[in-house]
Amino acid sequence: MRNERMKATKILEELIGYFFNQNIDHLKMDLNYKDKEFIIHVEGLCTSVPTDLDHLAELLNEPRQAELEEYYWGLLGGNSQRQELDLLGALVDYADVSCEKNILSITVHRKTQE
Amino acid sequence: MKRFNTIINSLQQTVFDSRDVDDKKGFIIVAEKTKYLIMTFLGIAILCSSLFFNNISEIFQGLFLIIQSPSILVTDYMAVGSIGSALFNSGALILLAVFIAWKNKVNMNGPIIAAIFTIGGFALFGKNMYNIWAIMIGVYFHAKYRKETFSKFILIAFFGTALGPLVSQITFGFELPLYYSIPLGTLIGLLAGFCLPPLANHFVKFHQGFNLYNIGFTAGVTGMFFMALFRSFNYQNPATLIVIEGYNATLSGYLMFLFTGMLIVGLYFSRRVLPGLMRIWLQPGRLVSDFVTSDGFGATLLNMSLLGFLSTYYVLLIGGQLNGPIIGGIFTIVGFGAFGKHVKNIIPVLLGVYLAALLQVWEPSSTGALLAALFGTTLAPIAGTYGWFHGIIAGFLHMAVVMNVGYLHGGMNLYNNGFSGGFVAAALVPIFDSLKRDVN
Numbered sequence: 180m181r182n183e184r185m186k187a188t189k190i191l192e193e194l195i196g197y198f199f200n201q202n203i204d205h206l207k208m209d210l211n212y213k214d215k216e217f218i219i220h221v222e223g224l225c226t227s228v229p230t231d232l233d234h235l236a237e238l239l240n241e242p243r244q245a246e247l248e249e250y251y252w253g254l255l256g257g258n259s260q261r262q263e264l265d266l267l268g269a270l271v272d273y274a275d276v277s278c279e280k281n282i283l284s285i286t287v288h289r290k291t292q293e
Numbered sequence: 294m295k296r297f298n299t300i301i302n303s304l305q306q307t308v309f310d311s312r313d314v315d316d317k318k319g320f321i322i323v324a325e326k327t328k329y330l331i332m333t334f335l336g337i338a339i340l341c342s343s344l345f346f347n348n349i350s351e352i353f354q355g356l357f358l359i360i361q362s363p364s365i366l367v368t369d370y371m372a373v374g375s376i377g378s379a380l381f382n383s384g385a386l387i388l389l390a391v392f393i394a395w396k397n398k399v400n401m402n403g404p405i406i407a408a409i410f411t412i413g414g415f416a417l418f419g420k421n422m423y424n425i426w427a428i429m430i431g432v433y434f435h436a437k438y439r440k441e442t443f444s445k446f447i448l449i450a451f452f453g454t455a456l457g458p459l460v461s462q463i464t465f466g467f468e469l470p471l472y473y474s475i476p477l478g479t480l481i482g483l484l485a486g487f488c489l490p491p492l493a494n495h496f497v498k499f500h501q502g503f504n505l506y507n508i509g510f511t512a513g514v515t516g517m518f519f520m521a522l523f524r525s526f527n528y529q530n531p532a533t534l535i536v537i538e539g540y541n542a543t544l545s546g547y548l549m550f551l552f553t554g555m556l557i558v559g560l561y562f563s564r565r566v567l568p569g570l571m572r573i574w575l576q577p578g579r580l581v582s583d584f585v586t587s588d589g590f591g592a593t594l595l596n597m598s599l600l601g602f603l604s605t606y607y608v609l610l611i612g613g614q615l616n617g618p619i620i621g622g623i624f625t626i627v628g629f630g631a632f633g634k635h636v637k638n639i640i641p642v643l644l645g646v647y648l649a650a651l652l653q654v655w656e657p658s659s660t661g662a663l664l665a666a667l668f669g670t671t672l673a674p675i676a677g678t679y680g681w682f683h684g685i686i687a688g689f690l691h692m693a694v695v696m697n698v699g700y701l702h703g704g705m706n707l708y709n710n711g712f713s714g715g716f717v718a719a720a721l722v723p724i725f726d727s728l729k730r731d732v733n
Contacts, residue, residue: 241586242400244400244402244583244586245399245442245444245445246399246400246402246404246405246444246445246447246448247404247448247581248445249441249445249446249449249490249494250446250448250449250490250493250494250497250507251494251497251502251580251581252494253494253495253497253498254497254498254501254502254580254581258501260726260729261501261579261678263502263581265581265582265583265586265587266581269581269583
């Protein structure tokens with residue numbers, strides 16, 4: 180499994196992009212890279228619930244799409260003007276998405292071994 | 294008879310039981326088995342349709358000629374062999390691609406449907422049962438070298454067959470003895486296939502997903518290096534344009550029949566037709582836009598069918614000729630109707646290319662200009678993201694660029710428009726982004 184750490188970085192970048200698009204500038208991040216999976220958690224203070232939060236939760240809990248992995252993962256992150264949430268959903272196994280007490284919290288899980 | 298009835302009952306059950314309505318998503322979820330069945334049926338239908346044009350003996354004689362063709366751009370297999378043999382080749386390659394996808398347990402989603410239609414389309418003018426293997430096996434070797442499953446590279450393997458003419462040209466075009474040219478062609482095909490995965494991943498960032506035929510750009514660069522090497526050994530590729538003319542009535546009827554069939558199947562699997570299509574039309578279409586996953590199989594089929602009608606009428610209205618390459622272009626647009634293209638984002642690009650052809654030195658109804666228009670829709674995400682005006686600019690610029698890049702790879706990259714589209718998108722996107730005022 181090559182590039183897994185790079186993929187973790189890109190996934191984190193994409194999540195940061197989502198928070199910035201919601202005008203959330205103060206973030207707490209945690210990246211836990213384990214043997215068989217990595218978990219990325221990002222949270223920040225939000226003034227209102229993002230309108231597309233349910234859609235995001237749905238996307239991030241779609242099944243992984245192996246065929247997109249090696250070809251397109253480079254498109255994740257690194258762009259302030261566009262989001263690649265569909266691709267993000269195709270690259271993570273599942274996610275916990277919530278917005279409670281003005282804290283927007285997203286945790287994504289990706290297995291690194293099949 | 295009893296066994297036949299059992300098979301029919303099982304098929305009916307598969308199709309009718311597959312319409313599982315998902316209220317949360319608002320569309321009908323179609324079972325993978327059903328989607329595979331429909332794609333298999335499409336392949337069989339195209340394969341069998343060859344018998345309407347030629348008898349079996351003519352088809353196999355034509356296939357023999359097709360396999361031996363150097364296949365560099367633009368070689369119409371309908372002219373090299375016959376209409377029937379080109380369609381047989383297309384149907385056979387579609388079935389092969391469906392089988393490979395099924396064996397690798399890949400979901401029949403937007404990207405795979407786009408890849409299968411692209412293979413079917415280019416099987417009318419450049420891909421055949423001889424020249425695709427080395428490329429796909431090269432990608433397979435890369436997957437094994439990386440100790441990964443082939444399913445992760447399947448799209449690169451499918452789209453990478455754009456370099457099929459590299460294998461055919463070495464084998465049959467350079468007039469080398471076959472005992473020498475077959476292993477050499479295969480070896481170079483394997484090498485090209487092996488190199489494609491890292492290059493495809495790298496180049497997709499160059500145009501930021503705004504060029505839908507990313508492998509076209511990747512294969513263009515790969516083909517450019519090989520062509521430069523060939524020229525350094527004094528091997529040249531001749532300028533090629535072999536196409537049939539005068540079959541518009543028959544072939545347009547054929548395409549209308551095909552797209553009407555897709556429309557009916559799409560309607561059957563759609564819950565609400567217009568809202569489903571509207572959801573697709575609202576998307577910019579940039580890579581990665583899998584309409585099957587985001588908007589359902591039914592709406593996607595409707596979108597694909599509408600694109601088929603639109604692109605066929607474009608060719609007929611302009612006064613162009615339907616032949617292998619043009620139908621290949623139409624098939625590719627239809628396939629990408631599952632993966633980024635819709636009527637709203639391709640029309641500006643078509644207009645841009647048409648305007649360019651009117652003002653520049655090319656005749657709008659010529660095969661070259663029509664191919665630029667049809668395949669120029671690789672830039673549809675520019676229109677989808679920035680608007681009509683930007684899409685027209687992209688199409689206009691694409692027309693000029695695409696006529697200049699073919700020399701670099703000597704016609705050995707079938708996705709010449711994807712090669713050009715990569716340059717156009719990479720140049721225009723940063724400029725268009727920088728002109729936005731509301732970005733932090």
